[in-house]
Amino acid sequence: MSLLYAGPMLSVVIEADENAEGLAATLASLIPAAVDGVVREVIVCDAATNDAIEIVADHAGCTYLPRSSACDGIRLARCEWLLLLEPGARLGDGWADPLYTLMAADSVAMRFSCVPASRPSWAERWRQGRRPLRDGLVVLKAQALATGHLTANDIARSTRTRRVEGVIFAAPR
Numbered sequence: 001m002s003l004l005y006a007g008p009m010l011s012v013v014i015e016a017d018e019n020a021e022g023l024a025a026t027l028a029s030l031i032p033a034a035v036d037g038v039v040r041e042v043i044v045c046d047a048a049t050n051d052a053i054e055i056v057a058d059h060a061g062c063t064y065l066p067r068s069s070a071c072d073g074i075r076l077a078r079c080e081w082l083l084l085l086e087p088g089a090r091l092g093d094g095w096a097d098p099l100y101t102l103m104a105a106d107s108v109a110m111r112f113s114c115v116p117a118s119r120p121s122w123a124e125r126w127r128q129g130r131r132p133l134r135d136g137l138v139v140l141k142a143q144a145l146a147t148g149h150l151t152a153n154d155i156a157r158s159t160r161t162r163r164v165e166g167v168i169f170a171a172p173r
Contacts, residue, residue: 004037007100009040010138011077014085015152016044019050021135022171027060029090038096039083042144043073049053070152084152088171091136095166099138102164109139110163112168115135132156134170 012030016023023044030164033039049066057064065072068107074082081103085091095112102110110136137156 007038008081008103009079010038010081011079011141012085013070013077013152014042014044014087015073015075016046016050016053016057017087018048018050018053019087019109019171020050020056022086024056024060025055026085026087026089026111026171027056027062033091033096036096039080039120040079041077043076043081045070045073056073058094069150070155071145071150074141074155077141080141081141082137082141083154084133084139084144086131086152086171087134087138089133089136090169092167092169095168098165102162103125103138107140109137109143109159110164111137111161112166113163114168114170131170132172136168138162138164 014023014026027042030039030042043063043065044053044062045065045068048067052063070084099110114135132153133156137159139159143159144155147155147158149158166172
């Protein structure tokens with residue numbers, strides 16, 4: 001990725017889910033993309049009001065929304081394209097490169113490919129249930145709002161997607 005990135009920018013929306021440590025890891029993985037101009041803003045939604053979440057968000061320069069859902073963050077987002085992530089998920093190197101062409105040419109929502117080492121076993125998936133945001137979600141703001149859902153998981157569950165080559169390390173559970 002060059003410093004002259006000319007593609008559409010992303011607003012990142014993360015529901016903190018009482019996970020300040022995971023949130024910090026996710027935000028750290030977004031730093032190169034912010035420097036390159038891919039990520040315009042990060043909005044952290046907190047269903048409650050957690051001081052640790054607020055401190056992490058504030059120190060990282062994020063917009064912090066207490067007592068909110070992902071839908072509130074999506075409404076506030078300034079970009080047409082959104083990236084919804086679980087706290088603790090980390091994006092692999094070069095994750096934004098495959099998005100640029102697809103975002104410029106199409107309006108289909110996208111998911112990353114989960115790194116096999118971070119993919120839960122069959123037994124873990126059965127115990128934990130389906131995690132709709134395990135692979136992240138890149139979606140148009142209008143599409144996300146049109147689902148009528150409030151949470152990022154519900155939005156991801158109801159959105160048809162295509163896979164992109166960028167990789168994601170799933171949040172540990």
